Amino acid sequence: MAKEYNEHFPVMKDEVISLANIKSDSIVVDMTLGRAGHSSEFLKLIPNGHLYAVDQDINAISYSQRALKEIADNFTLFQAKFSQAPIILNDTYNVNGADFIFYDLGVSSPQFDDPGRGFSYRYNSPLDMRMDQINNMTTASEVVNRYEPSVLIKALYEYADEKYAKQIVKNIVKHRKIKPIKTTFELVDIIKEAVPLKEQHKDKHPAKKTFLAIRYLVNKEEDEILCGIPEGIRLLNSKGRLAVLTFNSYEDGLVKRLFKRFTSSICNNKYLPPEKKDIDFKLVLKKPLEPSEKEIELNHRSKPAKLRVIERIN
Numbered sequence: 001m002a003k004e005y006n007e008h009f010p011v012m013k014d015e016v017i018s019l020a021n022i023k024s025d026s027i028v029v030d031m032t033l034g035r036a037g038h039s040s041e042f043l044k045l046i047p048n049g050h051l052y053a054v055d056q057d058i059n060a061i062s063y064s065q066r067a068l069k070e071i072a073d074n075f076t077l078f079q080a081k082f083s084q085a086p087i088i089l090n091d092t093y094n095v096n097g098a099d100f101i102f103y104d105l106g107v108s109s110p111q112f113d114d115p116g117r118g119f120s121y122r123y124n125s126p127l128d129m130r131m132d133q134i135n136n137m138t139t140a141s142e143v144v145n146r147y148e149p150s151v152l153i154k155a156l157y158e159y160a161d162e163k164y165a166k167q168i169v170k171n172i173v174k175h176r177k178i179k180p181i182k183t184t185f186e187l188v189d190i191i192k193e194a195v196p197l198k199e200q201h202k203d204k205h206p207a208k209k210t211f212l213a214i215r216y217l218v219n220k221e222e223d224e225i226l227c228g229i230p231e232g233i234r235l236l237n238s239k240g241r242l243a244v245l246t247f248n249s250y251e252d253g254l255v256k257r258l259f260k261r262f263t264s265s266i267c268n269n270k271y272l273p274p275e276k277k278d279i280d281f282k283l284v285l286k287k288p289l290e291p292s293e294k295e296i297e298l299n300h301r302s303k304p305a306k307l308r309v310i311e312r313i314n
């Protein structure tokens with residue numbers, strides 16, 4: 001049987017729960033189920049409500065189905081991208097409003113730590129990086145070997161703030177012309193060859209940013225945030241809240257701007273004069289919340305986390 005990688009600490013669990021305003025009969029939607037770390041806590045709080053939870057990774061669904069059954073049975077799990085979830089909730093489960101919606105963006109520790117998935121520069125494996133290995137046909141190998149250099153450079157700059165984007169992509173193109181780049185370690189060597197020697201002795205791994213940018217392209221994570229989270233916000237019931245945990249400055253910036261758009265009374269369209277609109281949402285936190293020092297000490301992966309929360313006011 002394949003080994004399961006299940007070690008996972010739900011990030012900022014207490015902060016998320018205390019801001020969620022969950023009641024015993026709440027309808028809760030977890031858009032990024034993972035190993036049900038947060039969902040287990042949500043389920044305990046809603047004996048008369050229902051938990052709907054989504055993940056695009058089928059392994060997350062099968063693991064969590066077993067884990068949540070130990071707690072209660074008022075939950076429904078389904079495999080989908082979270083951008084598709086509001087339509088599925090409506091069409092399949094007749095759910096057209098939720099009291100709390102949660103997004104914990106990115107990959108889970110079990111995905112990252114599974115050497116076969118190709119997310120980590122620490123293990124040698126085929127270049128995959130797909131969260132959904134059933135429906136997504138674009139692997140990291142496809143991205144690295146076939147994408148236009150301009151697309152790769154833009155992704156490295158924008159998603160990961162990689163200052164050596166041009167040098168790295170130039171070296172990728174040089175190598176892929178000779179033979180396809182097949183494994184994570186081949187890619188790591190190509191990145192190391194492209195960046196100045198001084199970068200290789202810093203505490204951050206020189207391949208970290210490139211791997212993040214490629215993962216974003218493989219899983220279309222920017223589109224998911226930009227299309228999916230507004231659909232989630234529209235699904236909120238009156239007084240319902242939606243919380244997002246982000247793990248890097250690019251995705252946090254996207255969420256910050258989305259929340260601003262929903263909570264601003266001025267509608268800005270660059271082709272038209274600014275227009276006043278009714279405000280239906282408010283920010284619950286003026287500034288994002290970050291994990292405590294104690295949590296960072298226990299789980300260093302929580303360090304970059306930022307929690308933002310929005311509420312429907314009418």
Ligand SMILES: C[S@@+](CC[C@H](N)C(=O)[O-])C[C@H]1O[C@@H](n2cnc3c(N)ncnc32)[C@H](O)[C@@H]1O
Nearest residue numbers: 010032034035036037038055056081082104108
């Ligand atoms: C950080 S983990 C969530 C961990 C979870 N909160 C827990 O405590 O166990 C993110 C999960 O969301 C899933 N995911 C990421 N982006 C997604 C998307 N656009 N649609 C559906 N699932 C997504 C990943 O497959 C992963 O399992």
